[in-house]
Amino acid sequence: MSGKTTPDYDAVIVGAGFSGIYLLHKLREAGFNILLVDAAAQPGGIWYWNRYPGARVDSQVPLYEFSLPDIWQTWSWTERFPGWEELRTYFRHVCDTLDLWPHMRLGTRVESARFAEKASLWRLHLDGGDTVTARFLLPALGFASKPYVPDIPGLDTFAGEWCHTARWPQEGIDLAGRKICLIGTGASGVQVAQEAAKSADRLTLFQRTPILALPMRQETMTEEGQVCEKQGYPAIFEQRKQTSGGFEYQSLEKSALEVSDEERTAHFEHLWQRGGLKFWYHNFADMLTNREANRYAYDFWRDKVRERIVDPALAEKLAPAEPPHPFGTKRPSLEQNYYEIFAQENVALVDLKETPIVRISADRIETQDGAFDCDLIVFATGFDAGRGGLIDMNITGLGGLGLAQAWNDGLRAYLGMSVTGFPNMLFSYGPLSPSGFANGPTSAEIQGDWICDFLIWLRQGGIKLFDAEPQAETTWTEIVAQAGAMTLFPEADSWYMGANIPSKKRQLINFPSVVGYAAVCDDVAQNAYRGFAT
């Protein structure tokens, strides 16, 4: 097979989450010969790997679903914020309805991908020994495919069980009666904590930075209710492409500083009562750009949370008087009863800023001032977001350049889709696109449509090779940095800034506007795919 110049497939997609599945559907419709490969045994992407108790999405439906009429007209949800099991079932429904199964190789990991320069095609080595070739390589790995486990001395001596939230065993772990140490209080930590608190003998939560969590306000959904609601879906799907976050709502046009105290508080209260991410995305125009405006939001959040915590010392740890970082510059997760669990006798909070972890031994976690017995350690410690999964795919471009090497000095990518020196490769939902900021399905569809149109354009022109021009790549990378510099995001040590991974370059890893991004991509397409050398 090594000398072949005709590829097995027009394109290989890697990843069966929202972006990969959408691409598969669109490219097949356009008549391309496609293979989709995923290491997971089932479609669902993030919802395959994240199956810890309590794992659920924090963008509500119908925003968090495909806008394809064949899908939403034949599907109804049971909850406004569905859990991982329902999301997995949804993905099976999508694959059944769109007849995607024959084009998918699940349970198969891409071990490496190398661009064969003479033949202008990608050669992929799969685990199990197979090799496949494709004209185009389309990684669609999501931003959170590479879990991060901190390097804590002694983990290898721990005699109990441990796992990362995104590598929860498929057979599950029974939390009842366990002594659980949970490290990390991001979105995943909050969700696990709420579930574990129900039945653990002891749940000890290790917090480095308090999460600024918002009320979810979960709702059950009925089939009859959705019949009526669905009349509004097409407008919602159209609307979500016109916003910065890919939701149906946008930030206000007003500054928090130009309204009266009463008006400001009334708007905060309105958002708080509506629940979900609205307090983050439907707030005043300058909430994420002006410290004073941001401080109003933080103070409102803090006072609301403190109403739910009786012990003042605990309140100071969970909702400090002074903000740990500007509100919303780390992802505010959604909670259901997070602040109440700490009143339970079986739940304790350890503040790692006061007493850092020193080591793990056979049956405990030791901090500077204490030791905490456990038979299960859960790492809810996040991801090497944006780049981790792509680097693990061992992608090699022109001249033997590896992607890890190409990103040595930081992430760079034209339009967040294409890296110079890696011809015929486009990633969807990758770094320097809106991915981590945006509602997943909105971003997946915008990028999926654009990639499909680009491949059609190449086919029409008989073009077999493209590469991002270095200047176009540099300019886009700078545009993302400049967009970040206009916000408060650089002030937080967040995964948005790459600051959660030791040695990762500090830079904003996502573009902060879906609608702005879509406009640039449209403009590039209108101008004969400017910035790509063909």
Ligand code: NA7
């Ligand atoms: P996140 O949001 O990255 O959260 C990771 C958490 O783990 C966070 O509280 C971190 O504290 C903590 N962490 C990370 N490293 C350590 C070490 N070494 N010691 C102690 N604590 C640590 O990941 P999630 O899985 O919760 O959520 C990821 C995204 O999925 C989320 O944003 C949504 O978009 C869905 P820190 O804040 O860095 O001090």
